[in-house]
Amino acid sequence: MNQAGEMEQSYRNLIDSISPGILVLDHQGNVQYCNKVAQEIFGRTSNQIIGTNFGLAAERDRTFEIDILRHSGEIGTGELKEIEIAWFGEKAVLVIIEDITLRKIIEKEREEHLQSLKMESIGRLAGGVAHEFNNQLTVIIGNMDLILSETKESDSLYDALMDVRKAAERSANLTRQLLAYSRKQIVSPCAINLNNLIINTIKLVGRLIGENITIRTEFIEEDIKAVFDPGMFEQILMNLILNARDAMPEGGNITIEMLKMTLGENECANFHESKPGEYVAVRVSDTGMGMNHETVAHLFESFFTTKGIVKGTGLGLATVYGMIRQNNGYIGVKSAEGGGTSFTVLLTQAEGADFSAKDAGTTEKNKPFKSCARIILIEDETQVLKITEAYLRKLGFRVESFDSGKKALDAFIKDQNRFDVLITDVLMPGINGKEVADEMKKRCPGLKVLFTSGYTGNVLAEKGLSINKSNFLLKPFTPEALSKKLSVLLKNGD
Numbered sequence: 001m002n003q004a005g006e007m008e009q010s011y012r013n014l015i016d017s018i019s020p021g022i023l024v025l026d027h028q029g030n031v032q033y034c035n036k037v038a039q040e041i042f043g044r045t046s047n048q049i050i051g052t053n054f055g056l057a058a059e060r061d062r063t064f065e066i067d068i069l070r071h072s073g074e075i076g077t078g079e080l081k082e083i084e085i086a087w088f089g090e091k092a093v094l095v096i097i098e099d100i101t102l103r104k105i106i107e108k109e110r111e112e113h114l115q116s117l118k119m120e121s122i123g124r125l126a127g128g129v130a131h132e133f134n135n136q137l138t139v140i141i142g143n144m145d146l147i148l149s150e151t152k153e154s155d156s157l158y159d160a161l162m163d164v165r166k167a168a169e170r171s172a173n174l175t176r177q178l179l180a181y182s183r184k185q186i187v188s189p190c191a192i193n194l195n196n197l198i199i200n201t202i203k204l205v206g207r208l209i210g211e212n213i214t215i216r217t218e219f220i221e222e223d224i225k226a227v228f229d230p231g232m233f234e235q236i237l238m239n240l241i242l243n244a245r246d247a248m249p250e251g252g253n254i255t256i257e258m259l260k261m262t263l264g265e266n267e268c269a270n271f272h273e274s275k276p277g278e279y280v281a282v283r284v285s286d287t288g289m290g291m292n293h294e295t296v297a298h299l300f301e302s303f304f305t306t307k308g309i310v311k312g313t314g315l316g317l318a319t320v321y322g323m324i325r326q327n328n329g330y331i332g333v334k335s336a337e338g339g340g341t342s343f344t345v346l347l348t349q350a351e352g353a354d355f356s357a358k359d360a361g362t363t364e365k366n367k368p369f370k371s372c373a374r375i376i377l378i379e380d381e382t383q384v385l386k387i388t389e390a391y392l393r394k395l396g397f398r399v400e401s402f403d404s405g406k407k408a409l410d411a412f413i414k415d416q417n418r419f420d421v422l423i424t425d426v427l428m429p430g431i432n433g434k435e436v437a438d439e440m441k442k443r444c445p446g447l448k449v450l451f452t453s454g455y456t457g458n459v460l461a462e463k464g465l466s467i468n469k470s471n472f473l474l475k476p477f478t479p480e481a482l483s484k485k486l487s488v489l490l491k492n493g494d
């Protein structure tokens with residue numbers, strides 16, 4: 001080999017041994033040269049690459065990303081830089097390709113970690129605010145109910161009072177949405193029969209959907225069960241249907257499908273935080289106005305709405321997202337501007353489990369349950385204590401109230417068999433509700449217990465105070481909710 005040949009070989013070895021892939025393209029985009037790493041990235045030999053036109057070199061001096069075939073056989077991400085050069089006296093383009101798959105994965109994990117930290121702190125804030133707020137709402141709703149029950153519909157102030165009552169109810173819903181969003185609600189997943197639940201929810205929202213919108217269902221087979229909280233599933237479906245309605249002011253079709261879906265590594269990209277596997281999918285599609293990229297990118301963020309603050313809170317889909325993740329499900333969306341939207345919810349299929357939950361959509365409005373059972377009531381917030389006592393007396397109960405666990409325990413110990421039910425706030429200064437209940441149950445095992453709190457069960461559990469959902473009532477509660485809980489408790493609970 002002469003000196004020039006040796007020189008060329010040395011340069012080739014040099015270029016082959018550096019880590020980015022290198023291609024040289026002529027002015028038509030045909031590959032004139034490629035180094036070893038480029039051959040590995042494209043999974044082809046130099047003979048297969050040289051002369052090929054990859055459709056690159058459309059522009060000069062730009063950087064962009066493409067899919068690449070990695071050593072392992074999986075698809076990864078490559079970053080390409082194009083630089084204009086001279087090659088044997090002709091204009092050409094040097095393409096530098098780097099495998100950035102790993103960097104992308106690390107960036108994604110970092111973003112997800114930051115997102116979960118953000119959720120955690122919002123959750124803590126929402127939990128704290130909701131607690132205070134729920135106490136105040138209990139007082140407002142309770143007193144309004146008392147005033148309304150004494151006010152005739154013909155009274156000039158009746159409508160104004162009703163408006164206050166409705167506004168308080170809406171505020172209570174908002175705290176519930178916030179708690180759901182921050183994933184602090186109690187979840188009771190069980191095997192739910194999807195067909196029944198979907199059909200019941202459609203009946204429920206039917207009134208809210210205009211006549212110019214039709215809802216169709218397509219079920220792959222009857223009797224599919226998934227593991228999910230039935231109340232939450234119903235709320236998710238309602239939120240999706242109402243969004244679809246809002247996207248079709250001129251009318252259109254909503255289709256609710258149920259199908260089985262296998263998620264591979266590639267499809268996981270369409271469902272945030274998802275893992276490959278077998279799922280039951282519930283898809284809600286509409287023929288509405290669709291969304292642009294910008295909207296899709298912010299869809300699940302809390303308070304993101306395009307409907308204006310009067311019409312939308314922007315908590316609908318944020319709540320949906322929170323509830324789905326709490327039940328180990330995933331959600332994905334496809335939308336085209338002017339071409340409709342479809343949301344797909346992935347649920348875990350229940351294997352051979354029994355349908356143990358009551359259909360959430362079929363709960364009847366119970367008549368108030370009346371009883372003359374004796375109740376010992378503990379609540380440190382005087383206003384809440386007063387209103388709860390008033391509710392209970394209206395239902396016929398005989399009530400003794402205390403504003404601290406200590407005072408209640410002292411009175412209880414003097415005459416242990418005087419009471420049938422203990423109703424107590426959980427978090428109170430001094431001795432807490434759980435400790436009071438344990439102490440009383442030790443002395444009187446037949447005593448029924450109902451806990452109330454402005455904190456949800458999950459938050460209480462985090463504070464080491466786990467409470468069974470059937471013995472728990474979240475503030476603010478209505479007289480009906482209290483009466484229903486007590487009727488169940490007195491019939492069969494402990």
Ligand SMILES: Nc1ncnc2c1ncn2[C@@H]1O[C@H](COP(=O)(O)OP(=O)(O)OP(=O)(O)O)[C@@H](O)[C@H]1O
Binds near residue numbers: 306
């Ligand atoms: N089916 C859909 N078609 C078109 N756009 C949608 C659809 N679903 C959601 N969106 C868009 O996503 C935004 C956020 O939805 P989200 O349900 O979170 O809040 P909202 O409906 O605006 O308010 P809220 O549900 O609290 O009343 C909507 O404002 C709308 O722009």
Ligand SMILES: [Mg+2]
Binds near residue numbers: 239243312316
């Ligand atoms: Mg909505």
